[in-house]
Amino acid sequence: MLLTLTLTQPDAVQADAAQTAAQHSASDLGFLLHKHPERVQTKTLSFGTVSVFYPQVSAQQTTAALLLEVDPVALSRTARAGADQNEGAPLEPYVNDRPYTSGSFLAVALRDTFGTAFTGRSNDRQALADQALAFSVHLPCVTARGPEGLPERLFGPLGYTVEATPILLDPLYPEWGEQPYVELRVSGQVRLRELLAHLYVLLPVLDGKRHYYLNEAEVDKLARHGAGWLDTHPERDFITRRYLRFAALVRQAEEGFSESKTAEPQDTAPSAPVRLNLPALHLPSSNLHGERLQWVAEQVAASGAASVLDLGCGEGKLLRLLLENAQIRQLVGMDVSARALEIAARRLNLRERPELAARVSLLHGSLSYPDSRLKGFDAATLVEVIEHLEPYQIGPLTRHVFGNAHPGTVIVTTPNREYNAVFENGSERMRHADHRFEWTRAEFEAWGKATAQTHGYTLTLHGLGDLHPDYGPITQAAVFVRQNG
Structure with missing residues (x-):
């Protein structure tokens, strides 16, 4: 060469x-x-x-x-x-x-x-x-x-x-x-x-x-x-x-x-932007993301949880929101990405605020494996996480979160695949390149009911964001509450 x-x-x-x-x-x-x-x-x-x-x-x-x-x-x-x-x-x-x-x-x-x-x-x-x-x-x-x-x-x-x-x-x-x-x-x-x-x-x-x-x-x-x-x-x-x-x-x-910060201007002016001939992909607005996190935070507060797991915490946006709730005395975020955890630590100012060390901690781990560190929590959240896993990993995740960790309340949000028909070419594509699958409402409900029955939870289904008369909500959510305390 x-x-x-x-x-x-x-x-x-x-x-x-x-x-x-x-x-x-x-x-x-x-x-x-x-x-x-x-x-x-x-x-x-x-x-x-x-x-x-x-x-x-x-x-x-x-x-x-x-x-x-x-x-x-x-x-x-x-x-x-x-x-x-x-x-x-x-x-x-x-x-x-x-x-x-x-x-x-x-x-x-x-x-x-x-x-x-x-x-x-x-x-x-x-x-x-x-x-x-x-x-x-x-x-x-x-x-x-x-x-x-x-x-x-x-x-x-x-x-x-x-x-x-x-x-x-x-x-x-x-x-x-x-x-x-x-x-x-x-x-x-x-x-x-x-x-x-x-x-x-x-x-x-x-x-x-x-x-x-x-x-x-x-x-x-x-x-x-x-x-x-x-x-x-x-x-x-x-x-x-x-x-x-x-x-x-x-x-x-x-x-x-x-x-990342805005890039410094270049000395040479680039040519007019050219895009690859890929189908347009319309993603949910940032307002929907904020509304989704706010709804999850409200569900956590309503559960009365004093210890909370944010599974797949990413950059720590939900963790920062949950920190505002004084009733939560222990807050743990876990993610498979070490880089994301570094960003979360900066977002939460953990280094500048040592007083948070007793209240907030970040764990590097995968939901595909059992983890004893996740046991004993009042609530756990899985916000736009489950669709990033391969389909064969859903079974292990379900067993590890609902069976082994067994928190008192579990809150799950995920895209509604049916709603993708509203977007241009959406019925043929997933909403994000990193999604490994997306559930219809019936598929999500079937998984939720089977999970609740197997692991001793009651199930409540919710719709978040825009609601289409034929395709349903843009985001679907489930709240699992453990039976017998």
């Missing part, structure tokens, strides 16, 4: 003092990449060898080339000692098709080869590193799986000029088609560190596959390399889903987006 990075010096540069920073030689690219133009530099990675060399060096235009040779045998072995275990361990202990995940391999090779350039530091040319320069990137062959025009839709909104030329799989057999390979050229006026961050995130998104296992560390990588641009990218949700792949990781990233 080959990637070339070219820096071009404009033909005319004003001699004005205000333009001094723009006066540079294209050969300064070596100072920015921290790779000397007169040497071929080679580095061994856990999956192959990467070489950096300069096929062209002049004051007007300088090109650095990154050549990656994947070793399928090395890929099939356990990562070397000291290597990044998340990016060196193979998917399977034998030679497989992972060498063809070009975007994933290139992203890792870029990061490991130009690590200092990723930080934006340059000992000798810092002013140049901080400046938007005329860069162009050429990939003779890269995988682009997905909708037509995907490269333009990913790089275009960032201000780049994009040329993507489809490549025939085999010129002798044109009937085999062109996809999924393209020759890609991306050019624009941009800081080097921003260009590298865009490539690091978007090349794996173009490919749609990875050569290594994904875990929570990938959420931090996406947040770090997507800082300042991803949160405002018109295809942010698509990029996030493609980059992280797994629903639980996508959910963590989305929680981080909701807490």
Whole structure:
């Protein structure tokens, strides 16, 4: 795999003092990449060898080339000692098709080869590193799986000029088609560190596959390399889903987006936003979310609970609302996402208010497993949580919450799938990309009745938010009250 990075010096540069920073030689690219133009530099990675060399060096235009040779045998072995275990361990202990995940391999090779350039530091040319320069990137062959025009839709909104030329799989057999390979050229006026961050995130998104296992560390990588641009990218949700792949990781990233600050303005104006040709998805308004939390808080108060579990607490919005109720002396939030719990801790000011330590605690855990820490509570809430689990996990959750933990009151809210028909294309889609299923009113009632009968609860069903005469409420809810105290 080959990637070339070219820096071009404009033909005319004003001699004005205000333009001094723009006066540079294209050969300064070596100072920015921290790779000397007169040497071929080679580095061994856990999956192959990467070489950096300069096929062209002049004051007007300088090109650095990154050549990656994947070793399928090395890929099939356990990562070397000291290597990044998340990016060196193979998917399977034998030679497989992972060498063809070009975007994933290139992203890792870029990061490991130009690590200092990723930080934006340059000992000798810092002013140049901080400046938007005329860069162009050429990939003779890269995988682009997905909708037509995907490269333009990913790089275009960032201000780049994009040329993507489809490549025939085999010129002798044109009937085999062109996809999924393209020759890609991306050019624009941009800081080097921003260009590298865009490539690091978007090349794996173009490919749609990875050569290594994904875990929570990938959420931090996406947040770090997507800082300042991803949160405002018109295809942010698509990029996030493609980059992280797994629903639980996508959910963590989305929680981080909701807490992120407004991105700083870019020096270069991006092109007009371009959206992928995906069906429109209308989500419930933020007012509905607030009304839902308020209703749950009122149900908790009406139950007289002094100890409350918020299961799947996320960022802690309900916890903060329940803190206002003085009758609640013990409040515990639990979530599978460690990142979400960090956000909740900040939202609740737990570090700044040590007096809350005796009243509020956060637990990292999963509802798919029994947990003795959840026993002995007066009430438990599951607010828009159950639909994020795989269907096969509903049985274990039901047993662990209603059977093992057995709180006095359990409050559950979840979308009403029938109401989706009100939205454009809603009858064919779920309300959120991370939902694994959505229940109709009959399905929710059947689950509620079976759960109440099996575990000794009485059941009351409720409808929240807008009410459609044919499709029912936008949100459905259930309040389970344990019999015999």
